[in-house]
Amino acid sequence: MPELPEVETVRRGLEPVFTGSRLELVELRRGDLRFPFPPGFAARLAGRRVAALKRRAKYLLGELDDGETLIMHLGMSGSFRIDADDGRGVRHRAASTKAAHDHVVFHFASGASVTYNDPRRFGFMLLVPGAELAAHPLFAGLGVEPLGPELTPQRLASGLRGRKAPLKAALLDQRIIAGLGNIYVCEALHRAHLSPLRAAGTLVDAKGRPKRGLVDLVEAIRRVLGEAIEAGGSSLRDHRQTDGSLGYFQHSFRVYDREDAPCPTPGCRGHVSRVIQSGRSTFFCRECQK
DNA sequence: CTGTGTTCCTGTTCGC
DNA sequence: TGCGAACAGGAACACA
Numbered sequence: 001m002p003e004l005p006e007v008e009t010v011r012r013g014l015e016p017v018f019t020g021s022r023l024e025l026v027e028l029r030r031g032d033l034r035f036p037f038p039p040g041f042a043a044r045l046a047g048r049r050v051a052a053l054k055r056r057a058k059y060l061l062g063e064l065d066d067g068e069t070l071i072m073h074l075g076m077s078g079s080f081r082i083d084a085d086d087g088r089g090v091r092h093r094a095a096s097t098k099a100a101h102d103h104v105v106f107h108f109a110s111g112a113s114v115t116y117n118d119p120r121r122f123g124f125m126l127l128v129p130g131a132e133l134a135a136h137p138l139f140a141g142l143g144v145e146p147l148g149p150e151l152t153p154q155r156l157a158s159g160l161r162g163r164k165a166p167l168k169a170a171l172l173d174q175r176i177i178a179g180l181g182n183i184y185v186c187e188a189l190h191r192a193h194l195s196p197l198r199a200a201g202t203l204v205d206a207k208g209r210p211k212r213g214l215v216d217l218v219e220a221i222r223r224v225l226g227e228a229i230e231a232g233g234s235s236l237r238d239h240r241q242t243d244g245s246l247g248y249f250q251h252s253f254r255v256y257d258r259e260d261a262p263c264p265t266p267g268c269r270g271h272v273s274r275v276i277q278s279g280r281s282t283f284f285c286r287e288c289q290k
Numbered sequence: 291c292t293g294t295g296t297t298c299c300t301g302t303t304c305g306c
Numbered sequence: 307t308g309c310g311a312a313c314a315g316g317a318a319c320a321c322a
Contacts, residue, residue: 003316073317076315101300121299138317164293172316278293279315
């Protein structure tokens, strides 16, 4: 569920609490999430100050004052909750308080605390020296940031050239563009009027240059992600922002989870189809997505 | 190298 | 009403 817009929303929510703050204690309620926590994880964090909280693709990166980077991934059901201290020693728990599946609690010297909750435990946390970050297996092969200046039609053309995989699968491939997930791929393809079934390489001409549709696709990706971030992400099931409030981009879905609904493209008489591609639901309109 | 399928995990939803 | 099956999905991994 958390794709790039949700992770960015979380980052923005956590930034004021994390940045410049000193970690007093990190409480681990269990020894693992998706992977075991690295040796000495909590002890290595204690006493550290967080210099900055950044994001790369769907990863949150807490840069610490000792040069290490706290890598956090929300998997698909991870969320953070901020329990702030009002300065008078009174703790305010966010509205969505739920003790079950609270796996990690970051206690800051300021009195604020941040709790990581993850029912499905697909998320994980690691601690790696900043200098090793770029070479780390998780990051070494990662593709371009879809909202950064590197994502251009030409760049995407190089990534898709010659690929026979369906466009849907290619866009989910984090080695090409990093940060897109099932929802936003479906939404971007609909906005660009491109079929998820089409072979990815057909958007590139013989000289390796982007065809018209690819230019539209880059624009659609940027627009849909940007709008979703502005909306605070999408709230499916129980996904919430750090303050407990709900993102509302799900109301702007044109095709995702809308099987059989009339296609929202103006003038299009089609309906939303659902097919399975590489084991995942794809939603699209056969009439206006070619 | 490329493309596809499986797996991890648990809560929610759906059909009988 | 109850129960099991299907589903959700990021990314590592296995495999043809």
